[in-house]
Amino acid sequence: MRERRFSTVLHIGRLVHVGVAALAMAACGGDAKPKADSAASGDAPFRVALLTPGPISDQSWNAGAFNGLKAIKDSLDAQTSHIQTKTPAEFEENFRQYGAQGYALVFGHGFEFQDAALRVAPSYPKTIYVTTSGNSTAANVAGMTFAFEEASYLAGMVAGAMTKTNVVGAIGGTELPPVKASFAAFAAGAKAVNPKVRVLTSYIGNWDDVSAGKEQALAQIGQGADAVFQNADAAGLGIFQAAKERGVYAFGANSNQNGVAPDVILGSVVIDLPRAFLTVAREVKAGGFKPRVVDLGMKSGVVQLVYNPQLESRIPAATRAAVDSARVAIEAGTLKPLGDTPNWADVTKPAP
The missing domain is CATH 3.40.50.2300 (Response regulator)
Incomplete structure (x- = not known):
């Protein structure tokens, strides 16, 4: 629970490499850009992104999150994108990219994503940032803990x-x-x-x-x-x-x-994780999500x-x-x- 990789007390410098991040999104096969037909019709798509700190082939923490993203795509007709990030600088860089592209919801999958989310979120108030295993909140930042x-x-x-x-x-x-x-x-x-x-x-x-x-x-x-x-x-x-x-x-x-x-x-x-991710995504898509720490344990299933x-x-x-x-x-x-x-x-x- 991952849950996750770097201490949040580290002082992290900002590295903004816009071109590199855009290429990374495209390489991952996600919907990094809005679809032209959706923009033309005026019907804005529900777009959700996921940052994982490790490979989705781990059969564990990261794989579960990716399955959650797929569940959101299938159940809520969402456009989705995923990027594996390695360093705290990449957390912030990619959070900014998704915010600039108008994503409605961005998951940072791990405790260690909190600092980057809190720094980036004020610049993109229409994007909800959720950190799993996180307990930090702000106007558009929420945490999700799993007991x-x-x-x-x-x-x-x-x-x-x-x-x-x-x-x-x-x-x-x-x-x-x-x-x-x-x-x-x-x-x-x-x-x-x-x-x-x-x-x-x-x-x-x-x-x-x-x-x-x-x-x-x-x-x-x-x-x-x-x-x-x-x-x-x-x-x-x-x-x-x-x-x-x-x-x-x-x-x-x-x-x-x-x-x-x-x-x-x-x-x-x-x-x-699919059930947990869908719980949050449904609220965000309906427009009723209130940033908080979403606590999900055994009682919730x-x-x-x-x-x-x-x-x-x-x-x-x-x-x-x-x-x-x-x-x-x-x-x-x-x-x-x-x-x-x-x-x-x-x-x-x-x-x-």
């Missing part, structure tokens, strides 16, 4: 019950607040069912290096971890490789990854723990019953995965 920690707690319960070594692991791409919160919830869930469990936590330093993901997983397995929870996007594929080689369990994240490594993945903490049907029978019935009871309690608000901490944004808040 990923809720289902992460449930995954922790499963890991805590299934471990034979009393050691489980959690591996992330980079140390961003939403990722840290999900790992804290995973650890809390594991310890709720197994007070003896020890949770190893490490970060790869990026979201794309499959080999580095595998190395991190092998290191944790070497320390006794026999179940590994990951939130690492494309790098997570390397974690699955290590789990298969060493015969330990793993968990999918962001998308339903159960089919990626069905022999080792016990379940996936899934964000239904957007976030869930989805068992792998091939391995579900290995999870003891008593554990599955306990997980179901915890899910009901979380949705009712009587169980807080992060204790008295109300949300992930406060998990890493500095002490006064």
